[in-house]
Amino acid sequence: PPYLVNADGALQEWSWPGIADHYNHRHSSHLLPVWPYMEITPENDLKLFNAALTTLGKKDAYNYENAGHGLLHSALIAANLKNEQAVDGKLLRLTREDFYYNNLATSHYPKHGTFCTDVCNTVPAIMMEMLVGSSPGILELLPALPKELDQGAIADIKGRNQVTVQSLSWNMKTHTVNCTLQSDIDQKITLIERNSINNIKTDAKVSPSSLGQIARVIQLKKGVKTNISIRLNNG
Numbered sequence: 001p002p003y004l005v006n007a008d009g010a011l012q013e014w015s016w017p018g019i020a021d022h023y024n025h026r027h028s029s030h031l032l033p034v035w036p037y038m039e040i041t042p043e044n045d046l047k048l049f050n051a052a053l054t055t056l057g058k059k060d061a062y063n064y065e066n067a068g069h070g071l072l073h074s075a076l077i078a079a080n081l082k083n084e085q086a087v088d089g090k091l092l093r094l095t096r097e098d099f100y101y102n103n104l105a106t107s108h109y110p111k112h113g114t115f116c117t118d119v120c121n122t123v124p125a126i127m128m129e130m131l132v133g134s135s136p137g138i139l140e141l142l143p144a145l146p147k148e149l150d151q152g153a154i155a156d157i158k159g160r161n162q163v164t165v166q167s168l169s170w171n172m173k174t175h176t177v178n179c180t181l182q183s184d185i186d187q188k189i190t191l192i193e194r195n196s197i198n199n200i201k202t203d204a205k206v207s208p209s210s211l212g213q214i215a216r217v218i219q220l221k222k223g224v225k226t227n228i229s230i231r232l233n234n235g
Contacts, residue, residue: 003033003040003048010055011040011048023055024062026070028077031055035080038135038160042082043211053081060086068099068108072122079129079144082194087130088146094119127154131168133192134159140192141177141230142170163189166225175232183220191218196233202226 004012006021013021013030031052033039040048056078064070071090078086094100097110099119106119131154133140139159153169162184170177177193191200196213200206204226209215213233220226 005047005051008054008058009051010058011051013055021058023058024065025059026065026067028055028059028070028074031074031077035076035129038080041080049081052077053083056081056083056086060089066109068094068106068116068119072118072126075126076122076129079126080133082143084130084144084146087126087144088148091123091126091146094123128157132157132159132165134161134163136161137188138190138192139163139165139181140194141168141179142193142195145170145172147172161189162187163220175234177230177232179228179230181218181220181226181228182224183222183226186220186222188217188219190215191228193230193232198231198233200228200230202228204228 001015004015006012008021010021011030013019034052040052042049056074059074064074071093075087075090078090098112099106099110101107101112104120105115106117108114108116108118130144130146131142133143139161150172151170153167155167157165157168159165164182166180166182168177168179183189190209190211192211192215194214197216200216202218204221205219207217209217218226218228
């Protein structure tokens with residue numbers, strides 16, 4: 001069945017008539033087209049993207065039944081909805097509410113309730129998703145960076161596009177982003193930074209993107225390390 005938008009303007013949970021949405025539930029199965037399928041994006045379908053954002057907001061008004069996997073799944077979804085506040089809030093819940101034991105193993109519920117490794121195994125993935133978004137032909141830098149993390153670096157993230165982000169660093173106070181990319185094949189990728197790109201410096205061939213100032217098309221060569229320096233428009 002087609003995706004539906006309910007009377008709240010949210011992506012509808014059930015297509016069967018008469019079944020109501022239940023926002024106060026730990027699962028977010030109807031947001032699978034956002035993550036991990038990467039089907040609903042601002043570029044592919046803005047109406048469904050905004051409806052998915054509304055769904056996330058409705059669910060965030062509750063507590064995901066305090067289940068670790070509910071917070072984790074919704075955080076991965078939030079990262080792909082470019083919602084840094086939702087990502088930040090869920091990461092802070094996991095660290096503040098005693099999901100972690102002293103040895104950094106984790107529990108399924110707050111206050112060390114029920115041993116379960118979902119949290120410690122998935123939080124690194126959330127942090128990668130909030131820093132690097134990827135799909136075939138597309139690489140997005142810092143899609144859901146929490147405002148408190150205004151400076152930092154990460155290395156060796158393999159994208160879903162045969163591109164490895166060998167290094168990525170950012171300083172939002174100086175409005176700069178730097179990265180080194182290496183592709184497994186010759187290809188053009190659309191490089192996105194939604195804060196808007198003022199200028200970009202690299203030895204690779206750069207072309208304008210149909211997405212406007214938030215993106216550039218970069219020609220990557222197989223096996224060649226490509227250094228890219230970006231100054232954002234708010235700088």
